[in-house]
Amino acid sequence: MNWGERLHKAKAFISNGLFHAALDELRNLEHTSEDQNNENKGEFYDEQGKLSIYLTDYKRSVGLFLSAISCAHSKDAWVKYHVHLAVAYRRLSEFDTSYRYLNQLLEFKDEISAQTRGLLYLNLSAVQGIHGFYDQSMISAHKSLEFFSLVKDSEGYIADLYNNLGLAYLENGDFEQAEEYLNRAFTISGDQHMDIISEMGRMNLLRGRIHEGIHNAEVALRLVWSRIINYDKEEIARLCHLLAQISMRFHEVDLAIRLNEKAQLFFGQLGMWRQWQDIDSEVTEWMELSASCTDTSDGTDLNGISLQEIRLFLTILDAINSQELIDKKISTLLDVRVHYVKLLADQLGLSNTEKDRLILAARLADYGLTALEHELVLNPDRSVQAYEQYKKHPWLSVSMAQTIQLDQCVIDIIIDHHELLDGSGFPQGKQANDINFLAKVLSVVDAYTQGVTIHQKTHDECLHQLASQCGMRYDETVVERFFELFQT
Structure with missing residues (x-):
């Protein structure tokens, strides 16, 4: 070659x-x-x-x-x-x-070329929108559309442009145009852009279409678990803002403020200070109302989405954030592990339900590490005593996960994800068929992603290690399907 x-x-x-x-x-x-x-x-x-x-x-x-x-x-x-x-x-x-x-x-x-001009104006439109130059953003987006109309296979770019236009018109208060372009973006991308759905929800709330806005939030909330793979902070921030506005509509002031504070956190991490400031003003206004408002709809079903479900989303988001604070390497590991879990789930032909459970387990399997010392988490092999402590983290993860009401199927994956076919795994030393199948899938991905992120091994070294232990420690079918991903 x-x-x-x-x-x-x-x-x-x-x-x-x-x-x-x-x-x-x-x-x-x-x-x-x-x-x-x-x-x-x-x-x-x-x-x-x-x-x-x-x-x-x-x-x-x-x-x-x-x-x-x-x-x-x-x-x-x-x-x-x-x-x-x-x-x-x-x-x-x-x-x-x-x-x-x-x-x-x-x-x-x-x-x-037309394609490069399209890319130039597309990115210019995005940055102008971040700065709040919405009229300029619309002009740039329309120019980009003009150039991409001359280019084959530009559908993905066009969805982004329609989204940019929808956001710009929405911020300018032109709801008719905003709806037209957000609908176009959604038609092209479907569920590929969670932020489009969140902004459609915000637009519907601003237009007084409460039920439509709640439906958008329901779709986005269902989607978030399968899209947690990307964990795009801007997407999550916009969803938090939408859920905050819905919560406020039903006088759940404290919940609304917590959601907006979470949105602020993500916008602040992204340096999107205009969006941060807009929400800060909203939070200040809501705090003044909190003293006079009483929560009146605890657990109420809001036409398909419940306040309990919104609270659960916020609680799980807190759990995810707490893992990221352990160490930069752990944060990277979680992102990479979930990424490859989704690819392998597709390769194995798992159902959407199985895939969502596996993704959520991959994101929260190490929740128990937040209860251990920082040095022990990064170097569990430093001593026999340290490793014995480390081996407890699946139990800790399960104990903590139960407090956030995770599905039992997700908990079963978490408890078994360090078990190995030959019985040398932990925490229970299970063997072969006693191990949850989806945990076997997570085990293979975890071995690979631990190698490329924590231990800084090469891709080939990690594949070689999996191949050498295939059938003994790792499920042969799962390993074979994982290897097939790389057969370009």
């Missing part, structure tokens, strides 16, 4: 969400990249930069896009790499820097 074919293979891995396999492939190409022409080198650095964004290493992506820019073989490539650089700065919450780059690139709009 020549250099170009291997780069193509890495790109295929990235497009299929197999990020650590792509990382291995690109690392193997790195030592020969200097022998390539500028076109190949630019593409190589650009792919590495995009992969770093997927792996949330935004600072590294900035350096890689700068390297791609230095190798750009054409004006079109040079502009495209700069757009990607602006995206990296946006992910770093450096919105002013991102906006400045994109504005400067407009000087070259007549020298680049």
Whole structure:
């Protein structure tokens, strides 16, 4: 396989969400990249930069896009790499820097392809919306749509643009146009964009369509467990805001304030201070009402969604956040583990219910680690005593999970996820058929993701370890299906 074919293979891995396999492939190409022409080198650095964004290493992506820019073989490539650089700065919450780059690139709009112009205006529209320049955001979005209409396979971009337009019109108070574009975005993307559904709910509430807004919230809340895989903070923030407004409609002031505070937390982490400030003003107003309002609808069914369900969502969100606070490595592990669990669930042909349970278990299986010492969590093998303490965390996870009313099927996965076929696992030393099948699936993914995140092993090293223990510690069918993911 020549250099170009291997780069193509890495790109295929990235497009299929197999990020650590792509990382291995690109690392193997790195030592020969200097022998390539500028076109190949630019593409190589650009792919590495995009992969770093997927792996949330935004600072590294900035350096890689700068390297791609230095190798750009054409004006079109040079502009495209700069757009990607602006995206990296946006992910770093450096919105002013991102906006400045994109504005400067407009000087070259007549020298680049329709697709690159579409990308430029798409990202400009997004940053203008973040800054609150809604009229400008709409102009940029319409220009982007014009250019993408000339490009094949641009449907994904168009859904984002319709969403941008819907949000901009909504913030400007033009509900008719907002509804038109949000509906278009939803038609294209369906349940791929939870934030579209949340904003449709907010729009319906603002228009006095209470039942429609509650229905949107119900759809988003059902979707959140299958989409917790991505755990997109902006999506979760917008859903929290919608649920807060619904709770407030039913005089659940304290619940509404807690949800809005959670939305503020996520918007603050993203550096989206305009959105943070809007919610802060809302929270201040609601706090003044809290003294005079009494909760009157505890557990009431709101046409398909219950206040109890909203409270449970908030409680589980708190549990997820508490795990992230243990250590950056643990936070990364959770994200990566859930990501590969979803891919393997699809490969195994699991039902949506099984997949949702598995995803939730993967996100909360280490909840018990929050009750252990930080050093013990990161280095359980430091002593026999430390490892014995560490082995208790599935029981702790179950005990804590029961307080948030998790389904028993999810709890069964959590308690068994460290059990191994040969009986050498913990906490009960179960063997073979005694182990919950979905826990066997999580066990395989956990072994892989522990390797690539906590232990910094390569993708190939982790696959080799799984292969050597297949049938002895890990379920043979599950391992075979996991390996099939990487057969591009």
